[in-house]
Amino acid sequence: MKYAVLIISLVLFCFKSEIKETKTSQAFVTELSSEDLKVLNFNELESYLSKKDANKTYVVNFWATWCAPCVKELPYFEQLNANYSGKNVEVILVSLDFPKQIETKLKPFLKTKGLKSEVLVLNDVDSNTWIPKVNKDWSGAIPATLIYNKNKKAFYERSFDYKELETELQQFIK
Amino acid sequence: MKNTLKMILALVVVVATSAFTTVGTGYDIGDIATDFKLENIDGKMVSMADYKDAKGFIVIFTCNTCPYAVAYEDRVEALNKKYADKGYPVIAIMPNNTDVKPGDNMEAMKARAKAKGFTFPYLMDKGQKIYPQYGATKTPHVYVLEKTKKGPQVKYIGAIDDNYQDASAVTKTYVEDAVDALLDGKAVPETKTRAIGCSIKV
Numbered sequence: 001m002k003y004a005v006l007i008i009s010l011v012l013f014c015f016k017s018e019i020k021e022t023k024t025s026q027a028f029v030t031e032l033s034s035e036d037l038k039v040l041n042f043n044e045l046e047s048y049l050s051k052k053d054a055n056k057t058y059v060v061n062f063w064a065t066w067c068a069p070c071v072k073e074l075p076y077f078e079q080l081n082a083n084y085s086g087k088n089v090e091v092i093l094v095s096l097d098f099p100k101q102i103e104t105k106l107k108p109f110l111k112t113k114g115l116k117s118e119v120l121v122l123n124d125v126d127s128n129t130w131i132p133k134v135n136k137d138w139s140g141a142i143p144a145t146l147i148y149n150k151n152k153k154a155f156y157e158r159s160f161d162y163k164e165l166e167t168e169l170q171q172f173i174k
Numbered sequence: 175m176k177n178t179l180k181m182i183l184a185l186v187v188v189v190a191t192s193a194f195t196t197v198g199t200g201y202d203i204g205d206i207a208t209d210f211k212l213e214n215i216d217g218k219m220v221s222m223a224d225y226k227d228a229k230g231f232i233v234i235f236t237c238n239t240c241p242y243a244v245a246y247e248d249r250v251e252a253l254n255k256k257y258a259d260k261g262y263p264v265i266a267i268m269p270n271n272t273d274v275k276p277g278d279n280m281e282a283m284k285a286r287a288k289a290k291g292f293t294f295p296y297l298m299d300k301g302q303k304i305y306p307q308y309g310a311t312k313t314p315h316v317y318v319l320e321k322t323k324k325g326p327q328v329k330y331i332g333a334i335d336d337n338y339q340d341a342s343a344v345t346k347t348y349v350e351d352a353v354d355a356l357l358d359g360k361a362v363p364e365t366k367t368r369a370i371g372c373s374i375k376v
Contacts, residue, residue, distance in 0.1 A: 064241075066240075066241045066372075067372060067373075068274075068275075068375075069373060069375075096370055098241065098339065099339070125336065125337045125338060125339050125340075125343075126336055126337075127333070127336075127338075127368060127369045127370050128332070128333060128336055128346075128348075128367040128368050128369065131368040131369070131370070132368065138368070139311040139312060139315075139368060139371075140311075140312060140333075140368045140369050140370045140371050141311040141312035141370075141371055141372070141373040141374070142370060142371075142372070142373060143373065157311070157373075159373075
């Protein structure tokens, strides 16, 4: 019985994501212009945490507008994105802002700051399940950052300044 | 002269090892937790040793300024209401550096506790000596302790429940399940859980 439920939900899930994919391509142009944010659950976010582009290094930062040390280090991630985007480095900023504050806080924040890096919103309350999937040692405190490419993966439960961040990144792109 | 040298060396060793044990490690399940003597919002000092009749404690590192901690305020109060009389009172400890987060200073803590009607002690980790020993990294961060002959033993570390956004949509009440199990003399079903929280400000 348990298996039946699992299989049905799996089939439904695949079906659902297929529909979504076809929709995304149509909605692409409008999405960009209306400044809409992608709000994802962890299953949907997971593809961003292990992208398969062989030549790229990804810097994924977990943050929120209410997290002061996160906001403080955002410019360094932006700077990194600007300085290294031509060198196959991509910065992804994963916001953990509460869903009810996306319109009132996050969007106005993004508008004022004019962030160039890709911003996603993770909305998944079952953090006990997904935190260890990001990294087994992550206690759940933010800011936290994941850097990875096809050869290497590292996780940092800490704040960065620009120099520290660049030093870590250098170890990936040598 | 030799003796002084020896003493200095011994001191260095002690300082070095204590530094290692406090940085980034903290307690695991089964460890004996240290007692503390911290100032409460009423000006009195509070220790676990003051609670002669308690069977254990729900120690929660929390603060005023973290949205996750705020989201759990009513649930922390409910935990104390439910379990203080059964022998597991809540003791809340505010671990942040108040120079960095003035919104967490003693005056602000008093105001918040009054506004929310906290019935549990809300202590200031002055000097930030206690939270590193426990290994707390964020607010809220819960430690359920059971009194044993050796001292308060760590039985659960982690989140309050599995839904910070909506108390009515919670499916797993981790802390309640842990305390209920201890009250029944059973093993805690899930001893460690994780949740997003605000890093403790140093």
